[in-house]
Amino acid sequence: MRTVKQVSSLTGVSVRTLQFYDEIGLFKPTEVTDAGYRLYDDASLEILQQILFFKELDFTLKEIKEIMDNSKFDKSEAFKKQRVFIEMKRDRLNGLLILLEKLEKGEHVMSFEKFDMDDYFKALDEFKKAYINEIVNKYGCTETFDEMVNELKSNESQLSQLAIKQYGSLEKFTEVSKKNLEKFLQINAEAVDVEESIKKTDYLTRKLTEDLSKDVYSEEIQNKVGELIDWCDESNNGLNLGENYWPLMVDNYLTNPIFINVNDKKYGEGASVFIGKVVKAYFS
Incomplete structure (x- = not known):
């Protein structure tokens, strides 16, 4: 058992x-002893560690308490989600440090550096050659596919940044993109009603x-967002959107001016x- 002072010394959290x-x-x-001293065992320190992870992700104390008091709270699953959020935060900070280092050296950085997307576009070219017949059956000609690739190339810088945020690395993005393209060609276009899908997404969002x-942690709201997320995953027809897709969406909803303006x-x-x-809250 440790005293409050020992816990403070071990964790860096003040006694107060x-x-x-x-x-x-x-x-x-x-x-608590008869003399009023607080004592903590190893199990309680694990709880404190969990609290500090949530605080690092900018959760309020009220939010942390509501999450951890929830009977469905899964510590192991929480660690997985926290890791994704913290890795995203780390990547953003690393990018800022690189930029600051260049600025300190007197470099004039007017835009983001391009990442090397050669492997990705090479994969698209190989895919086109391997699935030429399927592409023609899907689009009617190869020109439509070529136009899509040219559009991606014209936005290479933005694409590379988004790919790293959403998939973790360009290598993973390239690998997943190949599988997604294969799945996309297998999807029966007549079975996918895009307009109906958009309508249902809008309906669930309005609900x-x-x-x-409403309390974002309430069972009612969490059931509603669960329904929306399940529908979004289903309407993607099994396409892999990347392990960071939902954390990235959270970041957009909270901080992206375009997202905020459109949704508001x-x-x-x-x-x-x-x-x-x-x-x-749902992924916590």
Whole structure:
């Protein structure tokens, strides 16, 4: 058993903060002695570690308490999701450090560096050669496929940045893209009603945002967002969108001005941030 001072020394969390966590019911001591001293065992320290991970991801103390008090809270699954979010945060910071290093040297960096997309476009070319008949059957000619590739090349810088954020690396993005293209060719176009899919996505989003004052952790809201996420996954017809797709979407809902503007206009002021918080809570 450790005293509050020993826990503070071990974790770097101040004694006053540990006392405050106890007062609000977030992190209770294992036991309190007759003299009023708080004592903590190893199991309680694991709880504190979990709390600190959530804090690193900018969750409020109220949000952390609600998550960890939830009977469905899965510590192992939480660690997996936290790792994804923290890796994204690390990658953004690493990018900033590289930029700062160049600026310190006096370099004039007016835009983001392009990443090498040669392997990806080579894979597209190989795919075209291997599936020429399927592409013609799907599009009617190869020119449509070529136009798509040329459009991607014209936005190479933005594509590479998005690919790394969403898939973790350009290598993984290239590998997954090959499989996605093969699956896409197998999808029966007549069986996919795009207009109906958009309508259902809109309907489920309106259900989710009909009352923006609702608690994002409530069972009602979490059931609604679960229905929306399941539908989005289903409507993608098994295509792999990358392990960071939903964390990236959360980031867009919360911070991307374009996302915020579009969603707030469509679903009400504050809807984008509300959706972001709800999805973030769902994957926590």
